Amino acid sequence: MSILLNVEGLKAWYENTQVLYNVGLTVEEGQVISLMGRNGMGKSTTISSILGMMSRVEGKIEFAGTSITSIPSHNIARKGIGLVPEGRRVFPNLSVLENLTAASTSGPWGLQQVYNLFPKLEERSKQSASTLSGGEQQMLVIARALMTNPKLLILDEATEGLAPVIRQEIWEAIHKLKDEGISILIVDKTLKELLALSDNCFILERGETVWSGIPSNLTTNIADKYLGV
């Protein structure tokens, strides 16, 4: 299997403060990868760096064999990375439908497909995104990322605030996506499901990759040390 995303020796800064020191991770085609670590350890920053949203990064980030460290965000996204950011960044002044059309590209994922995945969204298609409930917003951003028909879907805390039933549906959906050949990089706090789903895990501690391996190798010991569980 070929490597889709390869990150090595990644460093990143906010203004003048460095927060990533040495992050490395790889995503192979068709894999589900989880990125773990306690609060503030740099998971989201790693994701921002991959998508070209940080003002200063150093190190290697390769997607589908080409370096994407110094190209603008939108070009990275167009290469096939779809992002579900943390903190539900819906476009608040747009309706649900408009949020989706803003992101749409041609491909297997279209309005009908995401509506099938989240019927609630169809029901609310005219409602302004800012007035959706928290969980509804979360569904919307996942749907929105899918509308870009990505090769690699990045989910940052995508199940936060979702009701258990829906969360299960999301996990199932991820399974389905995986089956369709979409690679997935997940940050999530629900360890159990995550581990059941992942092909590989990376753990961050203060901006460095400190552990990586397959889920079954993640002993309670390691989990306790790095994740506090």
Place this chain on the structure above:
Amino acid sequence: ADDHKAKVGMITTLSGGGSGLGIDVRDGFLLALKGNNDIEVVIEDDQRKPDIAVQLADKMIQSEKVDILTGIIWSNLAMAVVPAAVNQGKIYLSPNAGPSALAGAGCHKNYFNVAWQNDNLHEAAGGYANSEGYKNSFIMAPNYPAGKDALTGYKRFYEGELAGEIYTKLGQKDYAAEIAQIRASGADSVFFFLPGGMGIGFMKQFAQSGIDLPVVGPAFSFDQGILQAVGAAAMGVKNTSQWSKDLDNDANVKFVADFQAEYGRLPSLYASQGYDTANLLASALKTTSVNDQDAFRKALKKADFASTRGSFSFDTNNHPIQDIYVREVIKEGDIFTNKIVATGLKDRSNAYVSECKM
């Protein structure tokens, strides 16, 4: 020799809106002083802001130590600068703007107006309206002191009825509503005072409206600089002025020729006023010194210079006595300009002489 030297501070509008007027005054003034080494001129731009003008006057007086101030275009700036300056013993020669407050009770022996009292051109328009037999004028001006002076001036001489009297917003550019009122009023003539861009807008819109009434106004909206922008819409309009390019006297012929040669454009009313102001000053300096203020004032008051407008003398309140002409807008080749068609008022002084205790 050295006695006849003088330093002049010119505060005028050289940037922003309305700077065309200031530039003309300055150019006319400097033209007259060409080759005159006795008079040193310091020029500053007031940006058409009264507070800046006041500060520049302070600068001229305190730092530059000028003897004479001149240059201000606008009444409100003049009101800000002149009283303080003349009270500090400086001579002020106004090349434009003659607010009534400075002609009547507020007159001062050190203040000389070389242009006109604000009402003059409007008065002449009123007089002309009588001579043309207008009986029902519609009159209009912006809602600020100079606008009120204008309508008052017109009414002072005009003897007919008023079909309407409107004060518009200062700076207004669209006059559809007023034009509709004019159309409906049954007026037989229109008098308006709308300086600068306001007048351009009004004239163009009036011409478009299809109303066929004679229009009279003071020269400000029909002078050389602005006229090209109004274009054919101004053709045939009568306007009142104490000066015109075609005035046939030696001083004026020379002025018009020299100005064109120097600056490559036709002179304007304002340029003539700047030119006259400088010549007045030079004439007084020929015989006296600024250091002897009494004598200097007397020399100024004699107005012993060849004015571009022909006869010119000062009344007791130091404002001009002069003829005010009626001009008509014509086209000379490609250029719109004016020619004199009548005399509106002869040897006109102003309404405020008696209030001036000097």
Place this chain on the structure above:
Amino acid sequence: MSISLFLEQVLNGLQFGVMLFLMSAGLTLVFGVMGLINLAHGSLYMIGAFAAAAIASWTGSFWLGLVASLMAAAIAGVIVEIVIIRRLYKRDHLDQVLATFALILLFSEAMRWIFGAFPLFLDVPEILSGTLSLPLGIEYSKYRMMIIVVGILIAVGLFSLISKTRLGVRIRAGESDREMIAALGVDISKLYTLVFALGAALAGLAGAMVGAIQSVEVGMGEPVLILAFVVIVIGGIGSIKGALVGAILVGLTDTLGRFLLPSFFKIFLNPSSATDIGSALSSMMIYILMAAVLIWKPSGLFGNNAK
């Protein structure tokens, strides 16, 4: 006062309103949609008018002048966006205020440098000069009629562009979260340059069209800027519909205020103080209107979120 005079004034108010809409359309677009406070909008308006006047007098064709106004303003807009504005999206709004204030100075003075201090000539084209005869004996200027038509066409066009097309949706998305829309694969910088150019072109067009019946001079953009802001704030920022309604409301208020207030005060005051108070009040009218609207609806008539 006759009915037909009153109707004519209503028509005038409507036309003034549409004219105001033309002036503010570009501003709403840039301001509401891109979230950019562009004080230099008036300068683009002026550039359009000057370009039209220059080209019209050179070629003798008003229509070529109009085209020139669109192009000159759009080009100026593109340059300004790429060189200056683009660096300021991430900054405080106030930096935009300062930069565009500086642009006013720069553009005004540049125009004076190039064209001199006196107003330029621009007149309505031959076929649109003169008046139309409407029912009830109303004579109405053809050119003003054309302004009404063009204004309404532009309103419809803009409205569909912004609310109906995907381009419009993306532009609006960018306003609330540029970073996010870029991360979804949209080249938001290019879009914004486009929008800015479009807004500028509309300003330029308005400058040329209005310049033909008003005056083409340095500084002509400043009062317009204020009026345009009043209009879009009354309508609700970012709403094209709001701008149109706001413009017509302002146009009617101003025109009818000017016309009716002095006669109204004549009912119980002597004519001269009635004229005084009436004209004083009528010059404040649109500001009173704006304050009243905002106190009643703090985010304008059609604005949904106060930003």
Place this chain on the structure above:
Amino acid sequence: MVSPILSIQNLSKKFGAVIANEDVSIDLYQDEIHGLIGPNGAGKSTLIKQISGEIKQDSGKIVLGENEISNQPVFQRAKMGLARSFQVSSIIPSITVLENVILAIQGNLGQTFKFWKPVSKNQELINAAHGYLDQVDLKLRMFILASELSHGERRKLEISMALALEPKVFLLDEPMAGLGAAGSKVMTKQLAKLKSRAPILLIEHDMDAIFALADRISVLVYGRIIATGTVDEIRSNANVKEAYLGSEDL
């Protein structure tokens, strides 16, 4: 009979056609954590927003202690003892973490209209703030700007600001969201301690936490309360299972 500290009586709220709350009544007693669960969009946050005053109910009554507060503005209700956390972190980004907490303290103490003494020299306020930051494990980060916090850290700050209000009632909208496994564990312990200070109305989608903490639970579905009861009652309620919990083996 003990009277409730917070009593919500027959609240209803509609947004156009969407019925967000219909006839919702909940009483909150001393020493109690009352869990509020329900599917996404059931109207939980809407309920909290009505209680805190951010939006106005269509009908119904809210009583805090002795006082009806249904028509009070937000800040009054906060002053009277309602502390809320927001579902999406709502902090003040341009000031430091410490100052965020100080703001809450000064709001609680009614010390806002002091114009002279610098906050940075006000040791009392600072010490108090240290205490609240300690409770959420944020003390080490207190001098950085709140905008520089990571997502999870913001959640913590949010809670610490609620603590600083020393309220009569806590309204917590998904405090665990984004905290991570470790954080949730700590938070669970803390909330258990907190309820002795003031009762908590707790919205959570984290069932481990809610079942561990809540004394009673109400389930909101389509704006209506379909069940209220103890943890065990709710767990075994078939309707709740279908509407909310799903097949998750608990």
Place this chain on the structure above:
Amino acid sequence: MIKENYFNIICIILLLSVPFLGLILDEPYYITLATKVVILAIAGAGLNLVLGYGGFVSFGHAAFFGIGGYVSGILASHALNYYPIIEWPFIIEGTTQMLIILPLAMLISGGFAFLIGMLCLRTSGVYFIMITLAFAQMVYYFAISWPAYGGEDGLSVYLRNNFPGLNTMDGFSFFSICFVLLIFVLFIISRIVNSNFGLALQSAKQNPERVAAVGIEPIKVQLIAFVISGAITGLAGALYTDLNRFVSPSVLSWHTSGEIMVFVILGGTARLFGPLVGAALFIILEQFLGGITENWQFWLGFILIIVVLFAKGGIIGMIAKERRNG
């Protein structure tokens, strides 16, 4: 990069040296300019309180500046003409005492700020910018068309008002009064912004919902700040009338609001010395460029653009990056 405090001290020294230089070189105009900078800096400091710290951008501060100016002008002109301001129900005479005029100017402009603020603070953001402008424009048009105090021609008072023990007509004495007032105003503002109130004010700008949720009424905080701000700007207006011995509606025009705003942004918003640095730089540029070319506005615009592009957070932002409250 230097500490902001050191930079501030350097500013004060430079500012003070200008009038001394003026005295030594016998260039009284330097003193006038320095005084103008000081007065405009006071106006800017007032605006900075709401615009910088409070985060609501007022485009109507010309109203307070002008009202302060007219209070001074009207009181003085009545005193000079021996003509009472009101004769019924009781007589109010004019005065030329600065010690009465200045507080009164602050009181009245503060009062206006209260009324205007109460109505305007219902809105926010750009709507606030425009509604404040609307009120200022109403005052402006009122002043232009109201004939009692000169209308558009303005009101001349010929002499500066009196200050016990000083000859205010002497440029240096008048400068000293203004300078002391500036320092006093800056001191007050620095206390306010660092106080509890200041914290609430800065917070209300960022997140009013949050502020309300901790039991603080954001509107009340903002209204108080607006009133203080209006009063300070009114003080500057009164001094400006004294500087020019003249006041006219042009100080009420939106250009004045715009310029005060430009000073604040140019110097650095929410920086104590921002307005002073901004006003000084602006006026130096205006004088310097005006002296070398007729097209100085072009170059002024050009330089301002360069400043915005390369100095994030204004001049002080560029020189002293780190921003702490106050």
